[in-house]
Amino acid sequence: MSQTNTAPLRQRALLTDEQLAHLPTHHPLKTAQTGESAMIRTLTGRSADHSPVWFMRQAGRSLPEYRQIREGIPMLDSCLNPELAAEITLQPVRRHGVDAAIFFSDIVIPMKLAGVGVDIVPGRGPVLDAPVRTLEDIKNLPELEDSALDPIRQAVALTVEQLGSTPLIGFAGAPFTVAAYMVEGGPSRDHLRPRTMMHANPEAWEALGQWAARTSAQFLAAQIEAGASAVQLFDSWAGSLGQADYRRFVQPHSAATLAAIEHYGVPRIHFGTGTAELLPAMLEAGADVIGVDYRLSLSEAQRRLGGGIVLQGNIDPALLASGWDALAAHTDSVLEEGRCAPAHVVNLGHGVPPTTDPTVLTRLVEYIHTQTRKAS
Ligand code: CP3
Numbered sequence: 001m002s003q004t005n006t007a008p009l010r011q012r013a014l015l016t017d018e019q020l021a022h023l024p025t026h027h028p029l030k031t032a033q034t035g036e037s038a039m040i041r042t043l044t045g046r047s048a049d050h051s052p053v054w055f056m057r058q059a060g061r062s063l064p065e066y067r068q069i070r071e072g073i074p075m076l077d078s079c080l081n082p083e084l085a086a087e088i089t090l091q092p093v094r095r096h097g098v099d100a101a102i103f104f105s106d107i108v109i110p111m112k113l114a115g116v117g118v119d120i121v122p123g124r125g126p127v128l129d130a131p132v133r134t135l136e137d138i139k140n141l142p143e144l145e146d147s148a149l150d151p152i153r154q155a156v157a158l159t160v161e162q163l164g165s166t167p168l169i170g171f172a173g174a175p176f177t178v179a180a181y182m183v184e185g186g187p188s189r190d191h192l193r194p195r196t197m198m199h200a201n202p203e204a205w206e207a208l209g210q211w212a213a214r215t216s217a218q219f220l221a222a223q224i225e226a227g228a229s230a231v232q233l234f235d236s237w238a239g240s241l242g243q244a245d246y247r248r249f250v251q252p253h254s255a256a257t258l259a260a261i262e263h264y265g266v267p268r269i270h271f272g273t274g275t276a277e278l279l280p281a282m283l284e285a286g287a288d289v290i291g292v293d294y295r296l297s298l299s300e301a302q303r304r305l306g307g308g309i310v311l312q313g314n315i316d317p318a319l320l321a322s323g324w325d326a327l328a329a330h331t332d333s334v335l336e337e338g339r340c341a342p343a344h345v346v347n348l349g350h351g352v353p354p355t356t357d358p359t360v361l362t363r364l365v366e367y368i369h370t371q372t373r374k375a376s
Contacts, residue, residue, distance in 0.1 A: 015044055019265025027227060028160050029266070034167040034229040039099045042343040043230055043267035043289055045310050051335065051344055051372035052099035053365055054169070056271075057351030058092035059104045062358050065091050075120040076112055079105045082154035089159045093166060096362045097369075100167050100230070103156060103223060107173025107234060108181065110215040113152075114144040116182075124187060131185030133193070135204040144215045149222040160227035167230060170223030174235035174272070175212035175253035182208065191240045198249040209253035217260035224264045232269040232291065233257060235282070236350075239274020239293075246278050251285050258286035269312055273350055279304050294318075294349025298337035311341040314349040320356045320364075327360070328367060335371055346372075 015035050020027075028034045035041075038048035060066055066088060070078055078084045088104040108118050108126045117129030132138055160168050176194070181187070183194040198205045220231050233254065241250060258268055270282045271291025283290055283305055292301040292313035301311060319330045338344030346368050352361065 015040070015265055019263070022263050022265065024225060027225075027229075028163070028165075028167070029229050032160070032163075032165050034165055037099065037165055037167050037229075039167050039345065040229055040267065042345050043269070043310060045342045047343070047374075049374050050369050051338065051346050053346040053368045054098045054100040054102060055092070055096075055348050055352050055361060056102065058096065058098060058102060058361070059088050060352065061354035062352050062356040062361070063091055063095065064358070065095070075106065075122070076109070076118075079109055080112075080151045082151055082158055085151075085155035086158035086162070089155075089168070090162055092361075093163065095358065096365045098365055100169050101159065101163055102169045102232075103159065103171060103228065105152065105155075105171070107171075107178055109152070110144055110172070110219040111178070111182070113148040114215060115142040121186075126181045127186040128182060131193075132182040132208065133197070133204075135201065135207060138204055138207045138211065141208075141211050144218050146218065146222075149218065152219070152222050153226040156223050156226035156228060168223075168228045169269075170220055170228030170231045171234055172216035172219045172231070172257065173212075174233045174238065174250075174270075175209050175216060175257060176241070176250040177235050177237045177272075178212040178216060179205075179208050180237050180240075182212070191237055195240065195245065198245060202249075205249060209249070210256070213253040213256040213260075217257045220257070220261050221264075224261060224266055228266065230267045230269065231261065232271055233287070235270070235272035235275075238272035238278055238282070241278070243277050243281060247281050251281050254282070254285040262286065269345075271312070276301075276304070280306065283309065289345065291347065292349065298334065298344070299340040302340040308342060310343045310345070311338065312345040312347050314347070315364075317348045317350055317353050317356075320348075320353065320360055324360070324363070327364065331364065331367060332371070335368070 038050055039052040041048040042052050085104045089101050093101045112118050121127050180191045180194045267288045269289040269291050270287030273293040276296045289310045289312055294314050294316035298311050315334050319327045
């Protein structure tokens with residue numbers, strides 16, 4: 001088996017003048033110096049005066065101001081309203097003092113903008129009008145026109161204008177996670193249909209993987225060019241795959257998405273859940289930083305990655321509701337574990353549960369900043 005330590009794959013120099021040349025002159029890495037923020041310094045393996053923290057799903061139902069502003073407005077409509085998307089992106093930054101904003105949008109937005117019939121059903125998730133199951137279905141998929149991404153560019157521009165030196169993280173769904181929704185036609189537990197399709201109809205799977213890789217890359221490029229200082233590729237459901245299938249049917253598509261934006265030089269975080277066996281393959285796909293879910297310790301993740309890799313993670317979201325003492329003790333151990341990495345971005349091991357008390361998140365940010373602040 002090849003599931004052994006590999007040598008450190010690469011410690012890429014990031015944010016060089018040559019790479020920044022590919023960003024527009026108004027980009028905040030140039031104008032607002034987001035490149036010197038604790039977040040971007042850490043993502044690029046440099047030291048910072050404290051460990052930066054942000055939370056996946058920090059913008060969302062845990063915030064009363066989010067529930068209020070979203071009232072009566074369907075999810076995808078709010079993503080496509082630039083003022084509203086910008087305001088929702090900023091809410092958790094104002095309230096919690098996190099070190100980065102995550103762009104309020106959804107992994108299904110690129111397919112929606114391409115013209116695929118898709119909606120987000122509250123309490124359930126993305127649901128397609130018609131699942132995509134045959135080569136014919138896939139050949140009939142519309143292409144994403146670049147101009148359709150204008151509401152995204154506007155929302156990002158409005159957001160970064162107000163963020164100043166706080167970086168915005170852009171994101172996209174990784175090709176497997178997006179394709180899994182498309183083939184199933186909705187959420188599923190074990191993603192049987194896409195996993196069957198890979199073997200039963202590899203030609204169809206290849207075509208769908210390429211479509212998803214292309215549209216996710218376009219979505220990321222639009223966010224970067226409009227002002228995102230880093231990006232995260234979410235492969236939330238990669239954990240349902242074995243390593244052999246991941247390497248053969250998924251890694252090339254994720255690699256294509258990550259390669260398509262490499263020239264911008266912004267740090268690329270690659271995250272999935274249940275990915276303990278897949279971490280080296282996810283790094284090889286072209287990530288600069290690996291997001292670790294809550295199931296694996298950061299030191300064990302680092303060992304599997306071969307050492308020297310910047311890590312993000314991995315406070316267990318369940319601990320947000322376990323009382324302060326248990327959460328603080330767990331956070332201390334995550335911070336201690338994070339020392340195995342050249343630099344550590346603190347995050348949860350998956351998204352903020354909607355039932356989370358937001359005051360706990362604010363206190364947690366303050367705690368992480370205090371515990372990691374270096375004497376100046
Ligand atoms: O702070 C943030 O992270 C906001 C941006 C964001 C959303 N979705 C907003 C959202 C991001 C980065 C996502 C990505 C996303 N969407 C993923 C990958 C991350 C992960 O959680 O694994 C996935 C798998 C989706 C698909 C999706 N969209 C699901 C499963 C759901 C939940 C459905 C539900 O009602 O429980 C959504 C809807 C969604 N996306 C919400 C938010 C805030 C909830 C919508 C609401 O408020 O009604």
